[in-house]
Amino acid sequence: MNFSSKLIENAVEAFASLPGIGRKTALRLTLHLVGQDPESTEQFAGAIQNMRRSIRHCSICHNLSDEPVCSVCADKRRDRSLVCVVESIRDVMAIEDTSQFRGLYHVLGGLINPLEGIGPGELAIDSLLERVAEGEIKEIILAISPTIEGDTTMYYITKKLKDSRVSVSSIARGVAFGGELEYADEVTLGRSIVARLPYKLNNE
Amino acid sequence: MNFSSKLIENAVEAFASLPGIGRKTALRLTLHLVGQDPESTEQFAGAIQNMRRSIRHCSICHNLSDEPVCSVCADKRRDRSLVCVVESIRDVMAIEDTSQFRGLYHVLGGLINPLEGIGPGELAIDSLLERVAEGEIKEIILAISPTIEGDTTMYYITKKLKDSRVSVSSIARGVAFGGELEYADEVTLGRSIVARLPYKLNNE
Numbered sequence: 001m002n003f004s005s006k007l008i009e010n011a012v013e014a015f016a017s018l019p020g021i022g023r024k025t026a027l028r029l030t031l032h033l034v035g036q037d038p039e040s041t042e043q044f045a046g047a048i049q050n051m052r053r054s055i056r057h058c059s060i061c062h063n064l065s066d067e068p069v070c071s072v073c074a075d076k077r078r079d080r081s082l083v084c085v086v087e088s089i090r091d092v093m094a095i096e097d098t099s100q101f102r103g104l105y106h107v108l109g110g111l112i113n114p115l116e117g118i119g120p121g122e123l124a125i126d127s128l129l130e131r132v133a134e135g136e137i138k139e140i141i142l143a144i145s146p147t148i149e150g151d152t153t154m155y156y157i158t159k160k161l162k163d164s165r166v167s168v169s170s171i172a173r174g175v176a177f178g179g180e181l182e183y184a185d186e187v188t189l190g191r192s193i194v195a196r197l198p199y200k201l202n203n204e
Numbered sequence: 205m206n207f208s209s210k211l212i213e214n215a216v217e218a219f220a221s222l223p224g225i226g227r228k229t230a231l232r233l234t235l236h237l238v239g240q241d242p243e244s245t246e247q248f249a250g251a252i253q254n255m256r257r258s259i260r261h262c263s264i265c266h267n268l269s270d271e272p273v274c275s276v277c278a279d280k281r282r283d284r285s286l287v288c289v290v291e292s293i294r295d296v297m298a299i300e301d302t303s304q305f306r307g308l309y310h311v312l313g314g315l316i317n318p319l320e321g322i323g324p325g326e327l328a329i330d331s332l333l334e335r336v337a338e339g340e341i342k343e344i345i346l347a348i349s350p351t352i353e354g355d356t357t358m359y360y361i362t363k364k365l366k367d368s369r370v371s372v373s374s375i376a377r378g379v380a381f382g383g384e385l386e387y388a389d390e391v392t393l394g395r396s397i398v399a400r401l402p403y404k405l406n407n408e
Contacts, residue, residue, distance in 0.1 A: 002300040004275045005268050007255040014251035017244075018233050029222050031293065033256055034268065040221075041256035045249040047218035051211040052237055052245035064209050064238065071208045089235065096206040 001027065008034075060131070062107040062124045064089050072096075072105060079103045081138040085128065085157065087111055087150070091143060103141075106131065111149035112156055120156055128157070132164050142170045205231065212238075264335070266311040266328045268293050276300075276309060283307045285342040289332065289361065291315055291354070295347060307345075310335065315353035316360060324360055332361070336368050346374045 001023060003009040008030055015026035033041045057063070058070035065071070072078065072092075082103030086092055092105050108123045131137060140161065144150040158168050174192035175184045184192075205227060207213040212234055219230035237245045261267070262274035269275070276282065276296075286307030290296055296309050312327045335341060344365065348354040362372050378396035379388045388396075 002297055004296070004300070005259065005270050007259050007270050008268055010251040011255035014248045017248065019236050020229065020232070025224065027294075027297075028224070030252075030255065032223050033252065034259060038256050041252060044218045044221065045253045047214040048234075048237065048245060049249045051215035051234065052242050055209065055211050055238060064212055066209050066211050090231075092208065093206055093231075096208070 057107075061105045062109060062127070063092050063105055077102075080136050082141065083128075083131065083137050083139070084141045084143050086143050087145065087153075095143065108144075108153065111144065111147075112153045113149045123153070125157060125160070129160055132161060132166055137166055140166050140168045142168065144170075146173065261311075265309045266313060266331070267296050267309055281306075284340050286345065287332075287335065287341050287343070288345045288347050290347050291349065291357075299347065312348075312357065315348065315351075316357045317353045327357070329361060329364070333364055336365060336370055341370055344370050344372045346372065348374075350377065 003012070011030045011033075012023060012026040015021055015029050016023045033044070054066065055064055056068070058065040058073055059068050060073040061070060063070045063072065067074070079102050083106050084095060084101060084103055085106045085108065086095070087108055087110065089107060092107060095101050106124065106128050108125065110118055110123050112118060112120060112123065132140070142154050142157065144154055154170065161168055173188065174195065175181060175188060181189065207216070215234045216227060216230040219225055219233050220227045237248070258270065260269055260272070262269040262277055263272050264277040265274060267274045267276065271278070283306050287310050288299060288305060288307055289310045289312060290299070291312055291314065293311060296311060299305050310328065310332050312329065314322055314327055316322060316324055316327065336344070346358045346361065348358055358374065365372055377392065378399065379385060379392060385393065
């Protein structure tokens with residue numbers, strides 16, 4: 001692309017450095033901002049700068065937070081005996097969106113992956129063990145993807161927690177609600193038969 | 205979406221205010237910036253702020269420019285007797301990308317559209333007539349879309365230029381290079397037969 005302006009070129013490069021945004025989209029976004037009043041660009045850039053300058057990780061669960069302790073950990077109404085262990089911040093958002101979980105979280109910040117040089121030391125596993133050692137936690141729910149890395153991480157955490165008195169569970173897996181049996185993958189369908197549940201009538 | 209952080213929420217809203225970016229993409233872009241070092245966010249926001257604060261329109265052709273006169277108008281090697289009239293800044297970029305045009309431009313900033321209340325007074329037509337009156341321009345090329353608004357605008361400009369000594373041309377229209385005849389629309393195909401050109405051998 002041929003830019004007659006270095007300023008436009010720099011702004012396009014900035015947008016195009018974001019994942020999933022190509023140079024054509026970047027140009028469209030840049031020209032959109034040129035078409036708006038300067039104040040709206042200041043607000044746009046300001047919101048992003050403010051976020052990056054002030055955002056921090058919760059000192060308890062490592063979730064993203066505005067304060068030293070995040071709004072979930074600071075909420076006195078939540079069940080402090082139940083902790084859901086997840087890989088990333090996105091998983092916290094996904095679970096919060098369901099409104100089905102009233103406990104606290106623990107964000108590992110990744111999964112054990114020897115090929116990429118990520119060992120237990122790189123993840124927030126020690127701080128999870130410290131939280132457990134404080135004695136308030138009764139149950140740990142592992143909400144981690146069943147990949148090789150996820151299985152390794154779950155195995156490692158479970159082994160580390162063997163001598164503590166917390167119970168460790170994993171989220172239910174099976175055919176999704178609304179999912180067609182014929183389109184479910186073999187592993188999911190096979191395991192969902194092995195791990196079948198007693199059928200309950202609604203009025204029981 | 206359930207954000208535990210107001211800062212993240214504001215940044216997501218900022219990204220989602222851009223055209224074509226939904227809240228899921230906005231969240232992905234925000235978390236991408238959180239995962240990078242703070243310096244890269246400063247660079248990103250800085251490039252966009254700088255652009256919006258300093259960008260201006262060329263005082264001659266109304267193209268976007270870093271200086272009072274844009275790099276095309278300031279280029280002494282370009283043919284100052286030839287001016288290509290276009291609707292928007294994007295058209296300038298598209299024509300510059302072809303490297304086939306060595307004249308100057310004139311950006312109208314829109315097309316005459318009575319339904320949306322855009323008359324000739326809202327467009328940069330008076331400044332085009334002033335440029336023509338200075339006497340240096342010999343030919344005006346109208347590179348404007350053949351829509352109702354485009355045709356109206358071309359008619360208006362041509363009528364205003366009737367008494368001047370400049371020649372007015374319009375860009376060639378017809379079946380695109382590489383285009384299949386059977387997929388060309390009727391108007392394009394019909395007009396391309398009416399406006400047929402003598403076939404020239406390459407070595408003539």
